[in-house]
Amino acid sequence: LEEKLIFEQGEPGRTGVDLPDPAPVKSRLGGLARAEDSAIGLPGLSEPQVVRHFTRLSQKNFGIDSGFFPLGSCTMKHNPRLNEKVARLPGIADLHPMQPESTVQGALELIDQCAHWLMVLTGMPAVAMSPASGAQGELCGMMAIRAALDARGENRRRVLVPESAHGTNPATAAACGFTVDSIPATEDGRVDLAAFEAKLGDDVAGIMLTNPNTCGLFERDVRKIADLVHAAGGYFYCDGANFNAIVGRVRPADLGIDAMHINLHKTFSTPHGGGGPGSGPVVFSEALAPFAPIPYVVKTEDGFHMVETADEKDGNKPFGRLKGFHGQMGMFVRALSYMKSHGADGLRQASGDAVLNANYLLARLKTKLSVAFPGYCMHEALFDDDFLKGTGVSTLDLAKAIIDEGFHPMTMYFPLVVHGALLIEPTETETKESIDQFCDAVLSLVAKAEAGDSEFFKNAPYLTPRRRLDETAAARKPILRWSPSNA
């Protein structure tokens, strides 16, 4: 069923809210009142129309609740409704960020508790809670490194980033005034230690390393890397996007890391929400802790306080403020609820099950698919498109055919270091049965591809609300909003 845009459904004079008439008062808009007759262009819909419209739109979406969603590097695990419920508690949802501290002691305690869990789980002594997302967490970590270097009076500007890194890593480094120097990977999908060592020098600010990395592998030389970068006078930034593979089992502090962001929506189940909001707290080593941004919560004898201004008396030299107010409180609530629900034992079980599920999937699929790198994987399994060679079917084609089988496809063409990559992350909240169903479906599609039916794949998917969309046309002549003329 087609669902028109709201702009095509509206009627003037119709509304989905009932508001009382304002009392007549003398306007104090300073002569800037919007003219009565200047239409803003918003459509008028009744409440029933709005409910139906968005219900129908939702039915054109696939979420974790809809089925298996093995989108590699995105960690599409179950989003508990308990977390949604507690985030809406009065006393949480209705708090204003600028209330007096005396009226928000519970909120500050909650942030403090969430921070405590993150510090214990990472073994790190400090955490900055305010970053709005993983990308801003990276910014936070790299700015702390920059601030620490500045404090040392050193002009190091080169940051080493593996080729396989997520695009945010180089983008973030650039935003902090660093230049990016790529480190190649070895045959087995890890950092080339020799190449890395060769690149070290006194202009190196540090390394940005994802661990487990974007190939789904644990960087087995991570400690050596840490030692080397430290010895060279640089810092070790770890992209914690894949912390979910090791939470409760490996503490980043034990690996020599100086800063790491944690995607609460990946590791701690806050909802992905169609692309946000995220939350990216950053844990810091002793070396970087003093440079963490404002604001932060401290506990004193008379309660909790939110430090909102750079006060160097406590020895801290915050590099600044990253966000209005003090971070994604709603995500802290959900993440804390998730952490308390699992506990230390459950988090450990969760990471173990995530890795077990991924390796099981790897074991089943490698019978037909070409594995990118040998050995066990961590939380996700990476394949290249060697197995499709000669079939006329591309990674994209296969992925689209998977949609018709009732699954969300894997991540495609990432990481870039692998040709035609397929990155598959089942997560720990999937059953063996659902992984088996997925593997069965993929294996039978591969058989179909091998049988030479590439036409079928080129035109997939067939059963979706839309068939393949013309992305080129969209970019060539962008239509980015509705207007009466393009209706």
Added chain:
Amino acid sequence: LEEKLIFEQGEPGRTGVDLPDPAPVKSRLGGLARAEDSAIGLPGLSEPQVVRHFTRLSQKNFGIDSGFFPLGSCTMKHNPRLNEKVARLPGIADLHPMQPESTVQGALELIDQCAHWLMVLTGMPAVAMSPASGAQGELCGMMAIRAALDARGENRRRVLVPESAHGTNPATAAACGFTVDSIPATEDGRVDLAAFEAKLGDDVAGIMLTNPNTCGLFERDVRKIADLVHAAGGYFYCDGANFNAIVGRVRPADLGIDAMHINLHKTFSTPHGGGGPGSGPVVFSEALAPFAPIPYVVKTEDGFHMVETADEKDGNKPFGRLKGFHGQMGMFVRALSYMKSHGADGLRQASGDAVLNANYLLARLKTKLSVAFPGYCMHEALFDDDFLKGTGVSTLDLAKAIIDEGFHPMTMYFPLVVHGALLIEPTETETKESIDQFCDAVLSLVAKAEAGDSEFFKNAPYLTPRRRLDETAAARKPILRWSPSNA
């Protein structure tokens, strides 16, 4: 996508709840403890599985939120989320029915307010709030009539019921020990006044009349009927299923009615919920008020009280108790929220719009479809299957084809007085545009039927989660539960 039964998805040892181990205490189950090894047979699922299972099941359902749902006589109007929200307020959702009155004054006031709105809207002096549904409301009304007759010492046992009545009417009359005597309808779909008058006699307990009736028509002789039945010593029970057509515009009290139930889920938007729960308060005239069932709320100087025992000191002679505790409180909350939202003006507008929408639909469809009765309709439009004559397409076939157009079909084959009835109720919460879309679709299907494509109709629907289901097989050898043997 197929969705297995939960029983086919479970694994022993898996659960979707985490419960602490109970402290070790000495069992006091009197020797009736369930044996450890006697399996109950419940499947074990994780929370993510449960969420996904019921999400997927929901996607196989059509509700008001999904689209136009013109199911005649069922009044599928918009269900506001505000009502769901207020029903869940602490202080409402967490009240126990047997709390001391001092702790539930707000709840009693709420019931009293809801009762007040219903009494003012109907013009009636009393209301019994406890009936669990429309059918139980009928029972309540008819029991009050029986009690009143008993109090008068009269042995009247015959109840007059129009042929077009909903099946609950005769079933209810029978449950109260009455016999049912059918009244025929006139050519124009109303009670045949002459036939009715002829049936009156001193054994007549009363009449059960739906008004507006199940043909969607206002019984224009309703006052005469009331006068006649009263003159004959009987009572006038009105089935208020269609009160939504006249609420705020006509008061049943002004028509001479003695008792009428109100379906809160029809007229006042409490959700239909896949078939309940309903709520069917009954308003009473002075004559029947004393016989209303316990419990009921009274207001005195020291607050509100719930009268839960028959105390004839106040002149009341309750016929008994209809339900555990005191009625569908959750539905009172929603209905009151709905009534307050509309107000006296909005309720009047709502009934007017419902009738307007139905007549508009009637006007558009009667160009092709055969109207059952002439003139304006009330809130729903009734057609017979004359227009399908010779096409080989039945009412059922047409309805199934309508499903593929994205609409819920109308009510079929009811009322029984019309051949192959199609009863279409758009309700006031639909736009003109959605009615137009529906009419366009129906008219084009009729054209298709006339063009002789009956095979297409016989096999419809095509696009649904299931095609036509074999109801005969289901009834012949009923399978009413899952068991390992029929898996």
Added chain:
Amino acid sequence: MRYLPLTQADRASMLETIGAGSVDDLYCDVPEGALLKEPVDLPHHQGEMQVERDMAKLAAKNMGTASAPSFLGAGAYRHHIPATVDYIIQRGEFLTAYTPYQPEIAQGTLQYLFEFQTQVASITDMDVANASMWDGATSCAEAVLMACRATRRKKAVLSGGLHPHYREVTETYCQYSDTQVAGRDGHPEHQATADELDDLIDDQTACVVVQYPDVFGRLSDHTKLAEACHAKGALLIVVFTEAVAFGAIKSPGSFGADIVCGEGQSIGNALGYGGPYVGLFATTSKLVRQMPGRLCGETVDQDGKRGFVLTLSTREQHIRREKATSNICTNSGLCSLAFTVHMSLLGEDGYRKLAAINHERAVTTADALDGVAGVEVVNDSFFNEFTVKLAKPAAEVVEALVARGILAGVPLSRLYPNRDDLGQYMLVAATETNTDEDIAALAAALKEVLA
């Protein structure tokens, strides 16, 4: 008005199509003078914020069980409801659907009803269950009427351990259908014996109704009673008010019950001041065609795929009219969904463990109260609810505890207003929601009040 989409322009154009001059013209059949020209005397429409505020004010005048230690039971029990349950039942596809009359687009509702029926049959240990009734009390009344139909007899024997509301509703339903209701008054200190009702069972008896656990919380084995019934051609109806119990105690089916019915509120449904709740109703395969209410059955579609439909509707009022097995039409659809979702989350292990915790909490509460002077626990056996005898009138004690912020229990005088001999008894229920602090607070407050 936010729910009404028609604009004045729509209305004008629609009236034109209809050929009517005004909406009032459409009401031309309303008798002279009965058509109101103005809105009735009630407040006018209000915005969502104002309505919510008004309702919240009413809510704030109550003392809810979530904000006080609460030991109330007597047929309605406070349990923890997982957030998942409320999420699922609020999904529009379930909330705003109607009775699955069009099975092709109602497989969601139909499949969960089939799962619900299976769950109910499983916990009661019966062959089949229906798709729900209104509540426990009406289920009980319908069970008695069903037994009369099935046996073609007109006498029902009700145990003194039956909840008074269930008894009253049954009496109300039977009073105009020539069905005689017999039985004995119950008392918490006169332990029901296996044969207390034997002498009331005769060859006119359609059924015997017992509650298990009974209204005072006691547990009895009704195997012998079932045999006594069957010997006389009568049916045994086992009624329950606490659906969690069957995770810990022997099933009614194992006694040989013919009909098992009761209240399903405890699983998935909020207290909500008494409703809506969900009546559970199970019976044997033999009696299925006498069962009231909707039934969902398995079948296949045109393509041979498994699907579900409402079935055996020839029992029902919309087909059989005055000859129907019951006048029931709507059931408790959404409440049965809540039951099904919660039960699915629990599963075998969770359901049993929940029951074990409930029993443990009740035993712990009983032990704590036994140590209070002026309180005597009268039950020998119980699941999660028991009766205490107090040194003062129970209703007064309950009020005194309200002043201390505690919702103590249900005084028997509330259930039996005309039984002076029960004034000092109180029902105390404990569930997984009662903490050790709750129990200690109850004991301490009782000690104070009874000193």
Added chain:
Amino acid sequence: MRYLPLTQADRASMLETIGAGSVDDLYCDVPEGALLKEPVDLPHHQGEMQVERDMAKLAAKNMGTASAPSFLGAGAYRHHIPATVDYIIQRGEFLTAYTPYQPEIAQGTLQYLFEFQTQVASITDMDVANASMWDGATSCAEAVLMACRATRRKKAVLSGGLHPHYREVTETYCQYSDTQVAGRDGHPEHQATADELDDLIDDQTACVVVQYPDVFGRLSDHTKLAEACHAKGALLIVVFTEAVAFGAIKSPGSFGADIVCGEGQSIGNALGYGGPYVGLFATTSKLVRQMPGRLCGETVDQDGKRGFVLTLSTREQHIRREKATSNICTNSGLCSLAFTVHMSLLGEDGYRKLAAINHERAVTTADALDGVAGVEVVNDSFFNEFTVKLAKPAAEVVEALVARGILAGVPLSRLYPNRDDLGQYMLVAATETNTDEDIAALAAALKEVLA
């Protein structure tokens, strides 16, 4: 654990398929000694009821704006959110979806983003808007960086009327990218003039940033400023913190702004103690390829049907890496959905009326406070927020009002901890949620405290 479906039997059979002896074996690449053998030192798993209870206890230690008259603003505003909004954003198909990388099964997300972009463009009166940023402050910083890219200049001029958090975030973002940030301190009693910033604009200036209404609540026409900017080749960035305002005041687009950005929380999003919120970001067609963040565009599918996709992604980090327009990856998807749903409910009429009510409430509040000795309303103009000067230090007054159950306003000392000259000023915001009783209570309490 309720979220983890694997049974011990599953695990064993999967390890066998893998050919590993234990889960620990799969972690063989972890350096010696770093693999923990036991759980870390944190509490173990807890059931839903216990977690909910713990969280509720923390919540109960706060005094929420729903339970007290509240006049807090300064960049976050309490508005009524229709129940429909929260229902829609909780639907699993929206809540648990990810970035619409597979447009064939993400048209729901994509279509609402397209609607969102259109709504934002409409209320700001700009050509195009993106699919949201993290919040108003980061939008402001990104706007400045965008202006620098677009003009290839490295100097930003910030108005003294800009919210201090927005200024600080912008400074933080600029500090390591060689961008100079200039500007003047603001003061609520030094009325911004149209030309206050003119002398700071030179041919190195990338942009001028003004807030409208400004942080003190004042309204200025920035048409001349836009002209001054454009004359020097600089861009005008108009920032806002209250998205409701544009229903009542002239649009930033009508001034000739090049970028309009700010906070969208007011529409559909709860206060939530500061986040997550939703940054709105609009610009001209000319500058669209310099815009940061995701963009949704219209296209057609293989069958020629209209559909939506993420587009112009060559601006973004996952393609351009260190050359991207921003490092932003996730946006505020679900918050933008809340915005879209609420805005759809409002529509043209509702949005304008909501703004009118907000202004009326603020005027009524200002009038009430003007009558209190020791309170002086300093604004000439305002929308729904204004600054008052108090006879005592504002922070102390606010604390004194907390003791009286009132959340009065935001003392400027909270926003400007280092500005001794602002200690007696307080920001007061009023919205449709403030009743006459709230306003009277505030005035009465202020009278008491300032007496």
